[in-house]
Amino acid sequence: MIWRIISVCALICLGKSLMLESIQFLGYSGGVPTTNSSTSSCVIDIGGSFVLVDCAENTFINLIKGKYPLGKIHSIFITHLHPDHMGGLIPFLFYKHVIRNQSEITLYGPDNLESYLKTNFEYQGFNPSYPINVINFSRQMEYQIQNDFTIKALMVVHGLPCFAYRFYDGNKSLTYVTDTRKFDQLYKFAQDTDLLVLESTFPDGMEQRAHDKFHLSISDALEIAKTVNAKRLILTHFSPRIGQNSLSNVSYNGHPCFIGLQKTKLNY
Ligand SMILES: [Zn+2]
Numbered sequence: 001m002i003w004r005i006i007s008v009c010a011l012i013c014l015g016k017s018l019m020l021e022s023i024q025f026l027g028y029s030g031g032v033p034t035t036n037s038s039t040s041s042c043v044i045d046i047g048g049s050f051v052l053v054d055c056a057e058n059t060f061i062n063l064i065k066g067k068y069p070l071g072k073i074h075s076i077f078i079t080h081l082h083p084d085h086m087g088g089l090i091p092f093l094f095y096k097h098v099i100r101n102q103s104e105i106t107l108y109g110p111d112n113l114e115s116y117l118k119t120n121f122e123y124q125g126f127n128p129s130y131p132i133n134v135i136n137f138s139r140q141m142e143y144q145i146q147n148d149f150t151i152k153a154l155m156v157v158h159g160l161p162c163f164a165y166r167f168y169d170g171n172k173s174l175t176y177v178t179d180t181r182k183f184d185q186l187y188k189f190a191q192d193t194d195l196l197v198l199e200s201t202f203p204d205g206m207e208q209r210a211h212d213k214f215h216l217s218i219s220d221a222l223e224i225a226k227t228v229n230a231k232r233l234i235l236t237h238f239s240p241r242i243g244q245n246s247l248s249n250v251s252y253n254g255h256p257c258f259i260g261l262q263k264t265k266l267n268y
């Protein structure tokens with residue numbers, strides 16, 4: 001196994017300038033999949049190469065269905081280790097090995113991600129044939145990837161280590177926040193972002209329950225987006241109790257907040 005814990009980012013050698021171009025959810029369900037959607041994962045196109053945020057069950061097959069070339073997925077940002085966010089990570093890495101896709105991949109996440117992977121690989125008799133880098137966000141909270149392209153991480157409040165990520169390409173920013181209750185630092189972290197992706201696990205009127213369960217409601221998400229002056233808000237991580245009809249009525253700044261599984265361009 002080629003295994004590295006690195007302190008500098010492996011994306012530096014990509015060569016081409018990195019631009020945030022589009023986002024596509026591979027799953028938007030929170031906690032449990034539904035017949036409409038897998039649990040949380042999304043693909044961000046950064047100029048012909050791709051990063052994933054989270055890697056839920058079915059991510060591998062959803063990537064194939066979306067015609068994403070596996071060799072161009074060079075990074076996976078894991079928010080936290082709840083299975084609805086990373087239940088597909090070991091299978092993804094394993095299937096990539098089985099089909100002999102040898103491209104290097106860098107995994108970002110909480111500091112227990114590394115031991116989780118090592119333990120799984122050991123028990124499952126899996127010895128990856130391609131390089132895997134692991135970057136631990138409790139050690140460093142900001143990386144400059146290439147010229148102006150930076151990634152910041154913020155530990156959110158979810159009862160276990162969980163990170164929000166802010167991607168900035170020198171021109172525009174995408175801030176991805178899932179599985180957290182409202183807390184002060186979140187507002188500063190997401191201030192003036194172009195695209196804000198926020199979880200809204202609970203429907204309106206369930207703010208107290210959302211807070212108690214370390215989550216947000218739809219109205220919490222709208223309030224955060226407005227307060228931080230986000231240009232666009234996209235919601236994700238819905239509990240099965242939120243009907244798709246009620247989601248289709250939610251808008252912010254003239255745009256729908258629910259985009260389903262459609263690829264959406266980030267043209268600001
Ligand atoms: Zn979750």
Ligand SMILES: [Zn+2]
Pocket residue numbers: 080082158179
């Ligand atoms: Zn969670």
